[in-house]
Amino acid sequence: MIGQANSIERRSGVALWRQIADQLLHSIAVGDFPENAALPPEVALAERYGVNRHTIRSAIAALVQEGVLRAEQGRGTFVLSRRRLSYPIGARTRFSEGLQGQASERHITLLASSVEPANRRVAESLGLAKGVDVIRLETRGEADGMPVSRAAGWFDARRFAGIDAAMAETGSITASLARFGVSDYLRQSTVLSARHADAADLADLDLQPGAIVLVTVAVNVTPDGQPIQFSESRFPAERIELKLSAL
Amino acid sequence: MIGQANSIERRSGVALWRQIADQLLHSIAVGDFPENAALPPEVALAERYGVNRHTIRSAIAALVQEGVLRAEQGRGTFVLSRRRLSYPIGARTRFSEGLQGQASERHITLLASSVEPANRRVAESLGLAKGVDVIRLETRGEADGMPVSRAAGWFDARRFAGIDAAMAETGSITASLARFGVSDYLRQSTVLSARHADAADLADLDLQPGAIVLVTVAVNVTPDGQPIQFSESRFPAERIELKLSAL
């Protein structure tokens, strides 16, 4: 954080306990409260934020629920592991490789697939006519059992017919594309935004209401510039940061 | 958006009217409701979100307050301009150039400057010893009179003594660095995250409580790899998207 104002807004449509929970989460992520350290006692936090102790307790309860804190009667409240994974985005963005070294177990699950007519956005990105059939793959990425991404990918249905089966079998976009003669692909463009998690995000990513998701909209192309995949991915901001590298 | 669930969460610590306001904002940004188009009538929206009409009215009132919507009795509620600027991030990220063509007027204001001992993060990034003096520049970027970024930049105080004055005079980081013999610089690394705007963000960026900010932490280096600037920038997610390019 910059100015470290540590202040909160009333009548904002966001409950005080949630604002405080968010700030604590941020303080922890930034390292103000290291792993296993004790948080200041509830009374001290209440004074610092200018709220009632019960409001602090609500914020802490939410973070305990999220698995960020552990409260022990008589001892204090302690910080559990809250390391954010750093997901590299660059010319060769690959899920599993990207998190190598940060999580021992990582995989992608195919949640659903469908064939649908391309909407304007998908069609333009893939260089197809609007309305042409495309295959949509809905996937979730997990690292050490924790959901870290939720993505939708669109592919030309004629060129990549059966990629859904390949994906289900291999659990890898890269491997699936390889079956269709795509030995290599590059990230052509990435546009980034952020918003509140909606109900679908909450369910898919196992988040608590009020969480924030990072959203990337990207196009992958073959080395000779032919677009093969359009995707929209969502990352829980509390678990992932995006590290931009050579692109 | 992906599944387009358009649903909301109760008892989440985020008021329903704010969740709905956020979703409407997103729908508008994505183009579901084009500029000058009429929103569905309040009764229809109430049914669609499964809430009372008064709750919809609260959400709309907030967006009217933010200047996103205009309500006219007897006619309907209409979308005002809600174009998000696209801020390019790449090897040569420069504020003014980046928004060229998207905003006719754009400039950086120096809000404050100070000399302080480098903390661990700044010291490591700049290759200095912890505690060495660094200059901190607090700036705000504006496009067409609207705040679009709020940044803190840190520089080695010995090498760049007086850069605060240069910044105040030129209104440009690039021009200021040029005075110290830095004719060119590159973006070495960028780490990206998102969080709720805190009180300082709300004031600096003229945001409404509950808004989301994109946060970039970056290091700029000279062409031969010498780090010269460490920075942390915040962008209002409702006004800016980040477009990642060759980095």
Add this chain to the structure above:
DNA sequence: GAAATTTGTCTATTGATATAGACAATTATA
């Protein structure tokens, strides 16, 4: 063992959020 510190639970009260219904005011349309 006693005291101090800290989290856990309970009751009560106030203000913000959300629902429900009715009707007024304005605009567009038949």
Add this chain to the structure above:
DNA sequence: TATAATTGTCTATATCAATAGACAAATTTC
């Protein structure tokens, strides 16, 4: 001009969020 559609205002009620205070339960410290 009448009717329908839409936003604006008002009252009433229920639930959630936040404050306030008191005391219990567990742990650490002296």
